[in-house]
Amino acid sequence: MYLLMLGIALVLLKYLEVGPVAQWSWLWVLSPFGLTLLWWGWADSSGYTKRKAMEKIDQRKQDRLNKQKENLGMRPNKPR
CATH class of the missing domain: 1.20.5 (Single alpha-helices involved in coiled-coils or other helix-helix interfaces)
Incomplete structure (x- = not known):
């Protein structure tokens, strides 16, 4: 859940061009969503x-x- 909230915050910061996040690649900004999917997949399968x-x-x-x-x-x- 924390990764999901982090992902949402990073997307908002990137979209609104706030701080150093505005200069980051979209790959880094969206990576918490991928990690969230991996976590949920592992938690359900294990x-x-x-x-x-x-x-x-x-x-x-x-x-x-x-x-x-x-x-x-x-x-x-x-x-x-």
């Missing part, structure tokens, strides 16, 4: 995206269980 989504779901589930146990007056289990 399972990184799915793993992070599952970790987030598991954490939400554990937080919900801990909150319910606290409401019942029980101490939640500590993670090992």
